[in-house]
Amino acid sequence: MANTRSALKRIKIADKRAQHNRHVKSTVRSAVRGFHNALASNDNAEQQLRLAICRIDRAVSKGVLHRNAAARKKSRLTKQLNKMQAAQ
Secondary structure (H helix, E strand, O other): OOOOHHHHHHHHHHHHHHHHHHHHHHHHHHHHHHHHHHHHHOOOHHHHHHHHHHHHHHHHHOOOOOHHHHHHHHHHHHHHHHHHHHHO
8 A cells, every 4th residue: 555645646646647547438339249240130231330439539639549459450340341341
C-alpha cells in the first residue's frame, strides 16, 4: 500500500482512468459485435459498420487504442463487409 498522500492520489487517478478506458473498450467491442450480428443477419450492416468505425475513432482520440491498431480493426471490418457484399 502507498505511504504518501501523493502516491494514494496517483492510485486513485490510475483506477479512475482504468475504469474509463475499460468503458471505452467495452463500447468498441459492443459496436463490433453489433456489426457482426448485422452482417450475419444481412440487416443494415453498413450502418453498423459506420457506428463501429465511429466508436473506434473515438477510442483513438481518447488515447485508449493505438491508431495503428484502430486502422487494422477498421480495415478488417470493412474487408468483411466487402466480402459479404461480393458474395451476394
